[in-house]
Amino acid sequence: AQSVTQLGSHVSVSEGALVLLRCNYSSSVPPYLFWYVQYPNQGLQLLLKYTSAATLVKGINGFEAEFKKSETSFHLTKPSAHMSDAAEYFCAVTTSGTYKYIFGTGTRLKVLA
Amino acid sequence: ETGVTQSPTHLIKTRGQQVTLRCSSQSGHNTVSWYQQALGQGPQFIFQYYREEENGRGNFPPRFSGLQFPNYSSELNVNALELDDSALYLCASSLKDRGYEQYFGPGTRLTVT
Secondary structure, eight states, rough: OOOEEOOOEEEETTTTTTTTEEEEEEOOOOOEEEEEOOTOOOOEEEEEEEEEEEEEEEEEGHHHHHETTTHHHHEEEEEOOOOOOOOEEEEEEEEEOOOOOOOOOOEEEEOOO | OOEEEEEEEEEEEEETTEEEEEEOOOOTTOOOEEEOTTSSSSEEEEEEEETTTTEEEOOOTTTTTEOOOOOSSSEEEEOOOOGGGGGEEEEEEEOOGTTTOEEEEEOOOEEEO
């Protein structure tokens, strides 16, 4: 069975500072990994995905994530936070055969002026 | 190319009632998955439909049921509504052989009073 753990339910950063949101996964078979962003009262927007190609994945809005198999991690980063990045972020995992997404509990990012 | 659409966007029901939520898949997609996102949590997989049959189910009781139609659109039905059923319900469509690429709709916000 797969699982996802997001460390830190709330993260605060100053505008212009590095954003680091942590995601660790568990899977007995090669995973597909995703980061989604959700703004208040809206649905999920895909930021980026890992599908077994390059381990460093670049997404929209300047976000990127690195797949590290040895650490079972897929942390999300952005060099410089913007006020518009304030939102809830979800990490998700799935595998071939099941294709049901397993989501983490989310990390709420707050950007301080 | 039309994305995933869901209707209605919001609705309010009374405990014990029944509700039907609708989802139209992205053009060309033959698989539909449903997720429940309770307030402050990550989405939870309810079930998936392919070729009009249930193709995997999460940990939800039988009062959660679904349908998929020949045009690949789908319905989620919930009987005997409970207060805990209040949530955002997300539909996602994909191709069966690329189930790791699910495209999410905007969701339906259900409030049970």
